[in-house]
Amino acid sequence: MTQQTPQPSHVMLALQNPSPYERQGYVVRKWQPVMKKLGVRARGATVEREVGTNNWVPLEAQVDRLVPRNRAHDELVFKLDAKLPGSPEDQYKTTSGTVRVAAANKNAPPRGATVQRYYTGVKLRNQHLEVWLNSGANKHSTNDQFYGGAVTSVILRNQTFYERQYDLEALDAITSLAQCNFLKIHPEARAMQIDRIHLVRPPWDDRRSVDFYPFNQHWHIVSVSQGPVRAVATIRSAPFRFRCKDAGGTETVFRCNVYRAVSLYDDADWISDEIWVEARDFKNGRSQLLWFTARYFMMVHFTDEATTFRYPDHPGWFAINQPSDPMLGYAFATDATASALWNPPLDYRDETTEHRAYSWDLGTTRTAHCFHKFRCKSTPLETGHDAGWLWYDLAFKPIRAKLGGEP
């Protein structure tokens, strides 16, 4: 008879705040390694923060299965209830606190952030925003096949203008503020759309690199998940084939899909977007993440007087502002770098809406973490601040929870 090693009832995670100042917020990490240590196939988790010796405070936490058939994408998310001290080195070296994680049967019910799955998309909602992520390629008719994977509505809730409360459509805020029946939100308005994926073959493969356009096909809703910390929906593009030669010169054919996990956190006024391209080898069925370059597209009404702000040598974030009421601001940040911003994009052909159309590429990556924030009554300085904050706090130096033995 073999003796089994007793499984621990909980696992400790070291919290690392790499910034030189104290802060709190959300912590996201891969769930699978924690689950392995716990030795159970748990669908939920409880997380407690250490406050003094043997004193533990429960935190809001959840586990999200982003791709149900692949547990490697499962994420543990929790929200810190207090500020962690800063770290003087500005690096992930110092432990700023400890949490202990135990398995739970399922996630606790959601607080403010919820997700609802529909036939043609997903609605994410929290205290500040209501977001419609369109999975269908078409939206208004069967022929308008260019909405695949786009966010076609971002409602900013409870905006006060002229002593009145409005729920404003951020994608066409100037029209939405008019509250006039004949002024319709532009039907093609959309944001956060991945309209092109660029894949580069290895240098020994003399065929050129290739582009795939997932915007004109239906996306599949892979999963939706909600809990007390966030609501998240994972969508997957239609499959496409990618051929390349391996180092030995053998042709390999992959079946690829673009995945996106779009999340809305409890009480947050920004949207998180995680993107990766999964490639499955036709021969052996093995999956891997490909290096890719994604292009974002959006058609948002900032008027033709919009201003863009970014530091020329800083590709991590940028801000766009509309100068007149409702002074819509858009902040974008990524851990994958953002290229030049095109307004209109070079291949854009509609003269009537060209000033509303924007596109930009992300740098080559295997997983891109991007953050989007729309806000009214925002000056260029405020939007720039938002973008810089999103970049630093969420993309560049997020608070990490490290398992013992992890680098």
Add this chain to the structure above:
Amino acid sequence: MNAPTPPTAEITPSESIIERLAAEAVDVIGVRESIAAAADTIFAQIEGSDTFATGSAQEDAIFIATSLAMANAVVHYRTRKSQLSQARAWAHERWPDEDPTTVLATLTLIYMVGEGWKRFRDIAEKKTVWERIHRRVVTLIDEARTVAA
């Protein structure tokens, strides 16, 4: 005791100049036809703004702010970038010290209220409301006239 009569909006010669400029502005922007096509909705919206503003601490300011939001949306609604640039240049020529977008929105509002006033001033059940609306906009016209002078 009779309720006090609200002051009647006066049409002065210089006000007509502003109204003429307002009509010119909607042509330069290219929204005259859109306004005509949606006139009923626009007038109802203006009346709605008037109802909302009535009784508040700063009636005229609230009315003008909410109506200007609509006028601003009309200016930008489906208008091409080239048309907007042209219209801004036109506004800048006449009001060089003012923000041309605000000038265009203001003139569009003056035009829309002027059209409503023309339509409703002789209709008994609407006259009082539109007299009040017109009076609210007269302050805007006065400002425009002062700046133009």
